[in-house]
Amino acid sequence: MSMSRSVFHVGQHDPLAAPLLAELAIEYSSRYGRTPGEVHADLIGYSAGHFAPPHGDLLIVVEDGEPVAGGAFQRFDANTAELKRIWTSSAHRRKGLGRFVLEQLEAEAARRGYTRIYLTTGPRQPEAVALYTAAGYTALPRDVVKSVGYVHPFEKLLAVDSEAIPA
Template identity: 70%
Template sequence: MSGTRRLEVRAVRQDDPLAAPLLEELAVEYSTRYERPFEEQYESLTTYPEDRFAPPDGALLVLVEDGTPVAGGAFQRYDADTAELKRIWTSRHHRRRGLGRIVLEELEAEAAQRGYTRIYLTTGWRQPEAVALYLAAGYTALFDPRKPAEEIGPHPFEKHLVRKAASA
């Protein structure tokens, strides 16, 4: 990133205008890759119970660069110790810059601050880029990677968070 561009992390609500373009683009991607109607995908993303991604159990984070939302993601409570990541997305105009990895790191840090010790997520069988991202970020595949992706269906992953020692 050039020194003149500023990247900030913002916690937002699902209906925040900063989340809207990312959710719309994600709906386009899902509808294209999985051959489902855009309207169905968009409605599913925007009508999800927004309290699931709100404190104290969840969060929705957006990376903003020079006022423009460029990437984002969310988590919700999966169980008492586990946060489930959802909606991780980088705008098609801002890919190949490591923003997805930044989103993961920010979500992991926020989840750890909330007391979670494990992350769980699933990604679709037609999203090899996401599979590669999670493996590169230290996630463990909870499926047999030797099987064809279509046979597996949703690809589950987990990662145990390392607790940071308290400063003296």
């Protein structure tokens, strides 16, 4: 069990995010094709503002000095944050870190004034579907993406934070 857990809010090019994004690229590559390099380029290809305040965030969970999990959100619309890049290092799975990341992202999105979370996950990620369902997300009608198949969209309504900063 970890002795020390911290959450850091960073930019997508921060060194703390690098190992998780690199492993995420390998995982997506193995599930959906394309090279890890191509997937990694897509992951970091968003402009820095997508996952930066005031409309977005990227957080990394560090245990005992090691980045072990992370996730991000960006503005989807005035009331909705879209979750992206939720990831747990393969060496640290099955410890509740995915749920912890979700809770941290939801709390930060609510603090920023968002009242709804939206996300999609791919058809080859049943563990992600299980996580979102267990965390109270509602499945929306599936959409077909030509290159992937059916993506699984989800939403969750957030409690309104009276101290929220408008998104």
